[in-house]
Every structure is written in structure tokens, then in C-alpha cells.
Amino acid sequence: MAIYALGINHKTAPVALREQVAFAPEQVPFALRELAAVANVTDAVILSTCNRTELYFNGSTEQAEQVIAWLSDFHKLTSLQLQPHLYLYQQQDAASHLMRVAAGLDSLVLGEPQILGQVKQAYNQSRQAGTINPQFERLFQKTFAIAKQVRTDTDIGANAVSVAFVAVSLAKQIFGKLDHVSVLLIGAGETIELVARHLKEQGATKLTVANRTYERGLQMAEPFGADVVTLAQVPSVLSKADIVISSTASTLPIVGKGMVEQALKARRHKPMFLVDLAVPRDIEAQVAELDDAYLYTVDDLQTIIAQNRESRQQAAQQAELIIDQGVAEFQQWQVLQGNVDWVRDYRQQCEQIKNELLAKAVNQLVAGQEPEKVMAELATKLSNRLMHSPTKAIRHLVQEEQVQPQALISLLLDL
Numbered sequence: 001m002a003i004y005a006l007g008i009n010h011k012t013a014p015v016a017l018r019e020q021v022a023f024a025p026e027q028v029p030f031a032l033r034e035l036a037a038v039a040n041v042t043d044a045v046i047l048s049t050c051n052r053t054e055l056y057f058n059g060s061t062e063q064a065e066q067v068i069a070w071l072s073d074f075h076k077l078t079s080l081q082l083q084p085h086l087y088l089y090q091q092q093d094a095a096s097h098l099m100r101v102a103a104g105l106d107s108l109v110l111g112e113p114q115i116l117g118q119v120k121q122a123y124n125q126s127r128q129a130g131t132i133n134p135q136f137e138r139l140f141q142k143t144f145a146i147a148k149q150v151r152t153d154t155d156i157g158a159n160a161v162s163v164a165f166v167a168v169s170l171a172k173q174i175f176g177k178l179d180h181v182s183v184l185l186i187g188a189g190e191t192i193e194l195v196a197r198h199l200k201e202q203g204a205t206k207l208t209v210a211n212r213t214y215e216r217g218l219q220m221a222e223p224f225g226a227d228v229v230t231l232a233q234v235p236s237v238l239s240k241a242d243i244v245i246s247s248t249a250s251t252l253p254i255v256g257k258g259m260v261e262q263a264l265k266a267r268r269h270k271p272m273f274l275v276d277l278a279v280p281r282d283i284e285a286q287v288a289e290l291d292d293a294y295l296y297t298v299d300d301l302q303t304i305i306a307q308n309r310e311s312r313q314q315a316a317q318q319a320e321l322i323i324d325q326g327v328a329e330f331q332q333w334q335v336l337q338g339n340v341d342w343v344r345d346y347r348q349q350c351e352q353i354k355n356e357l358l359a360k361a362v363n364q365l366v367a368g369q370e371p372e373k374v375m376a377e378l379a380t381k382l383s384n385r386l387m388h389s390p391t392k393a394i395r396h397l398v399q400e401e402q403v404q405p406q407a408l409i410s411l412l413l414d415l
Contacts, residue, residue, distance in 0.1 A: 007054030019280035186246035239266035
């Protein structure tokens with residue numbers, strides 16, 4: 001059984017496809033159970049963010065093909081639509097990919113910190129669904145430790161950069177000072193909270209948070225002195241917003257072309273800057289067709305992101321060395337686990353031989369045979385049975401002159 005990492009991300013698929021393959025948070029528990037049942041895998045983790053959907057599982061090549069088919073069926077896509085955009089890693093490559101993802105080395109913004117929390121959330125969901133077993137427990141705990149070490153021992157997290165930061169940086173490039181602009185933030189999750197923090201740091205004072213539940217919106221908005229509305233009120237407040245930044249888990253767009261068109265009329269066509277950080281998208285793509293509406297998705301932020309990446313390449317090289325070491329340590333643990341299984345099986349085999357010969361000796365004693373003769377026969381047969389496989393294997397090795405360590409153990413212990 002091998003460890004696999006299967007997925008699509010911002011490098012392999014456009015946002016239109018990524019949003020079709022995304023899992024809503026409430027879908028994940030059911031999807032994990034269905035995946036385990038359909039592909040008969042013992043371990044399964046689903047990681048779904050704005051920029052990636054990835055499945056980590058333990059299985060065979062045949063099961064990997066079943067997982068790919070299941071992913072297509074679950075999202076009602078054909079293999080022709082999905083397969084060209086998929087990547088599939090196995091064993092140490094899968095472990096390395098997971099550690100790189102958790103450390104932020106595979107993110108749209110190099111070194112962004114949110115992804116580690118998202119990986120931990122995916123792991124916790126899998127534990128609750130019962131799809132985490134000892135091997136994946138060890139893999140993910142090692143991954144968390146390596147990601148933390150990367151943050152501590154390198155400058156990958158210096159001057160924290162994220163998609164949220166890039167969105168605010170772009171807004172500042174367009175508007176200059178942000179103290180005079182009105183900002184509407186749609187959503188109240190970690191990404192919007194980070195956006196609000198960056199906005200405040202850049203001098204923005206006129207913030208409004210729109211959220212599905214008023215209470216959660218209020219909780220997030222309070223530290224930033226922001227106003228709060230519900231999603232139902234967005235059409236009535238949209239015309240007052242110079243900047244709109246949205247990131248929710250909604251499966252349907254929240255801001256449509258008609259809504260923005262009405263807002264622009266009320267604004268007398270004063271320009272509006274919109275950033276959609278959600279997958280699936282919160283803002284209809286057709287909004288970009290409107291004059292005076294400037295819509296950006298996460299895929300549109302590549303230029304700024306490229307600049308940020310350049311300043312972090314040295315730290316990323318140091319991080320890669322840490323990850324290589326982490327993968328090597330995990331592989332060593334896997335080998336040790338295999339050795340533990342061999343030792344356990346060999347001990348059981350020896351115990352079975354002992355019990356078999358001991359029972360025969362007891363029967364001989366009960367039948368009245370001489371104890372000394374019975375004990376001598378027991379000792380001889382036990383020694384011969386225990387030495388048979390190792391001595392046979394040694395003769396074989398002398399003849400072959402070469403054998404791999406795992407094959408050597410199997411031959412010596414007759415496993």
C-alpha cells in the first residue's frame with residue numbers, strides 16, 4: 001500500500017475548473033466516508049481551499065484510479081474535463097508535496113501562513129470521520145512539525161504575505177491612501193479577517209462587513225471598528241463601496257452583474273474596485289464586462305505575487321532542505337514500522353513451532369516414553385526447525401552474491 005497525493009491547484013487549472021472541483025465545508029464529512037467506501041482506502045484526507053483541491057489517501061495503483069473516477073463522478077465532470085489538470089504523487093513524493101503545501105511553498109503567494117491552518121482543519125475533519133490511521137497520523141504530525149520548523153528557522157514568514165495582503169496592496173496602488181475610501185468586506189472567515197487587518201494597517205477607516213449571520217459578522221468587525229450588515233443588505237450598501245473584497249464559502253455567487261450595474265448607476269459611474277478571493281466565485285465573472293467596474297480574481301494577482309516570490313526564494317531554498325530531512329525521517333519511521341511487523345511475525349512463527357513441538361513432547365511423556373529421550377528430541381527438533389530457514393537463506397545468498405536488505409530479512413526469517 002502506498003501513500004498518494006491527488007489534486008489540482010492554481011498551477012494546473014484555471015479558477016473556473018477549480019471552483020467546480022472545490023468541496024464546501026459541509027460536504028467534506030460525507031465525501032470522506034463515500035471515498036473510503038467506494039475506493040476501499042484506509043486513510044483519506046480532503047484539502048479544499050481557494051487555490052487547490054487535494055486528496056491524500058493510502059492504497060494501490062488500482063485504488064488510485066478508482067479515486068480519480070470518484071472525484072470526477074462526485075463533481076459531475078468527465079475524465080476528459082478533469083484528468084489533464086490533475087497531478088498524482090506517490091510515497092516520498094506525496095509526503096514531500098504535503099509538507100511543501102503545509103509550509104506554504106506551493107501556495108499562490110509563496111510562504112502564505114493560512115494554508116497550515118487549512119491543512120490542520122482537513123486533518124481534524126478526517127479524524128472525526130474515522131479516515132485517519134497510524135500511518136497518516138504520523139505523516140500529518142510530522143508535516144505540522146516541519147511546517148512549524150520552516151516558519152521558525154527561515155524568513156519565509158517575514159513580513160507576512162498572503163492573497164489577502166496582495167489584494168490590499170493592489171487596492172493601495174489604485175487608490176493611493178486608503179483613509180478616504182469605503183470598503184465592503186463580504187464574509188467573516190480567516191481570509192477576510194486578514195484583509196481587514198491589512199486594511200487597517202494601511203490606514204483604511206471606513207469598513208463594512210457583510211456576513212450571512214449578523215452575530216459572526218459583529219464578532220469579526222468589532223476589533224476593526226467596522227459596520228456590520230447581512231448578506232441580504234449587500235445590494236443596498238454596495239453603491240457606497242469604493243472597494244469590495246469577498247471571500248465566503250458560498251456555492252453560488254453573492255454579487256451579480258445586475259447588482260453591480262445598479263450600484264454604479266447610483267454612484268454616477270464612479271469606479272469600483274472588486275476582488276473575489278473565493279472559490280467557487282462570490283462575484284459573477286460578467287461583472288468584469290461593466291464599465292467602471294474593475295474585477296480581479298485570485299488568478300489575476302500573479303504579477304504582485306511574482307514580485308513577492310522573488311524576495312522569498314532564498315528562504316524557500318532553506319525550507320526545501322528542512323522538508324527533505326522531514327521526508328527522510330518519515331521514510332525511516334516507515335522502514336522501522338516494517339521491521340516491527342517482521343519481528344512480530346517471526347516471534348509468532350517461533351512461538352507456533354515451540355507450542356507444536358512441546359505438545360508432541362507432552363504426549364510422548366504421557367505415553368510413558370523416557371523423559372531424557374523426549375527432552376533431547378525436543379531440543380534437537382526445536383533447534384533444527386528454528387535454524388532451517390536462516391541457514392537455507394544463507395546458502396542462497398552465497399550463491400546469488402547479492403540481495404536487497406528487505407529481501408534478506410524475508411529470506412532469513414522465512415516470511
